[in-house]
Amino acid sequence: MIEARGLTKRYGDTLAVDDLSFAVEPGKITGFLGPNGAGKTTTMRLILGLDHPTSGAVTVNGKAFAGLAYPMREVGALLDAKAVHGGRSAHNHLLCLAETNNLPRRRVDEVLALVGLTEVARKRSKGFSLGMGQRLGIAGALLGDPGILMFDEPVNGLDPEGILWIRNLMKALAAEGRTIFVSSHLMSEMENTADHLLVIGRGRLIADCTVPEFIAANSRQSVRVRTPQPAALSRVVAAAGGTVHEDGDGLMVVHGLGVSQVGDLAFDNSVRLHELAPAQASLEQAFMELTASSVQFHAGVPTERELQPANAGEVA
């Protein structure tokens, strides 16, 4: 259980984390979402005591992180896979971490096998690919067999196979009853893995709910309709309080009315329909709508990322 109360961090003039209060519940995957620069990494650094909060506090299992008897047995964290000395072998890197918490030496070989790095255990990590570096970081997080695991953007830059591996690993870890706290700016990633969501923008918490709740609360309900009589349908929908968006080709998107309401209206007013379907709102859309006002670095011209779903180029 990770609990933050009024957590605030200011760097000079920048308020990186602004009065965050949340609880990461045990035994679930909690997704920590936000656009780049929203304060996700800073929050994780505050949890681990790497940064000291300007005000407020955060506890892990009821204690400040630095007060935990054996930190590695309670929290395993992977904030930055590149935060290793590249001149040290994978085995020695893990060994020097394990020794700080009096963990048995054999545990190093166990986690190396777990992440599939046994063959390169004696190689210096500077020659590792991004995916191998990520595995080494995860091996380090698992050394103490902790109940809480924290990953900062774990799939960033990984190839599809690596992304799949991480996703399956997180699910397996959660299935064993561990608490997973994982940050991402990739909505689709969270949609696939998270049970619960914490969404932040500009350092502020803007949502704390389940994935379906998040979509339901943050995306406007819409209905897709195809009709040869668009003018007639527009009129009756408007009269009933809905709004219509014409996509051309006879396709219309109706906001503010349910599927059955639109169907009934068409029937009552003798408007012919060729298609009637609920439009699925994705987490992606919900997130874009919610954080649109809180993106820190807005480009003057909308970037491709803003026009497209944020992960259009990624393999989900």
Next chain:
Amino acid sequence: MTTTAVPVSSTRAALPAARGRAGFGGALRSELTKIRSVRSTYWSLLALVVITIGIGALFALGRVQNFTQVPVGFQAAERARDIAQAAETSLFGLIVGQLVIAVLGALTITSEYSTGMIRTSLSVMPRRGVSLAAKAVVFGAIALVVGLVTSFASYFVGQAVLSTHHLNSTLGHPGVLRAVIGGGLFLAVCGLLSFGLGAVLRHTAGAITASIGLLFVLFILSGFLPENWAVHIDKWVPFNAGGAIWENQSGTAMFSPWVGFAVFCAYAAIALGAGFVLFRKRDA
């Protein structure tokens, strides 16, 4: 390498029950693993030994050459002077050796910052005082052992060169054993001073520059001081204070060996103290 898309069925481990808490012992073992698992440690220690002994041997050879030029009638007086200075002659390489150990001292802490390892280190051992103390103790112990080996080896190699013309001393001569042990102590404290500066500056190039400035450049600059200033200031220059223990510093303007060394230790303590305070306080 091949990747396995599906992780192993269970990641649960059978760890022994936790007793007590992560503390200094584990931190010491970890720091020892860290320092002995990177190549730069071995290269810098090898450089320290080779350069210090080599320069001492060359300097001794210079003394021997010089002696052979002295007219026969003056040789007795020259021999007495050379024997009195035989220890310091053979330890002359410490002037460069101090810079090599300073580089290693700085790197021991700054490499954690340049690689980003510090964030990983502190997220497994967040009690920062314990962490930095363990690092300082491990480095200090290695620097002391290697420093003593270097100093004794320099002395014996130098004496072997000097003995070709019977200009050598033995460890039994007054002040010689103190000077040779002092050479090792001097190297260890140089390293720790630089380690402290490294913890303050967190930047390899900055820490090395600061150390060299303090140990070497101040010493050179002090040579330009007017005489009436020099008598008051010279002895406080770090190199002069630290060198008192192994150099034959003539003149009343200098500290006695152990007082000078204590002053030098105080400089290192200030750097280490500042390093500790900032290391605990700052964001990593």
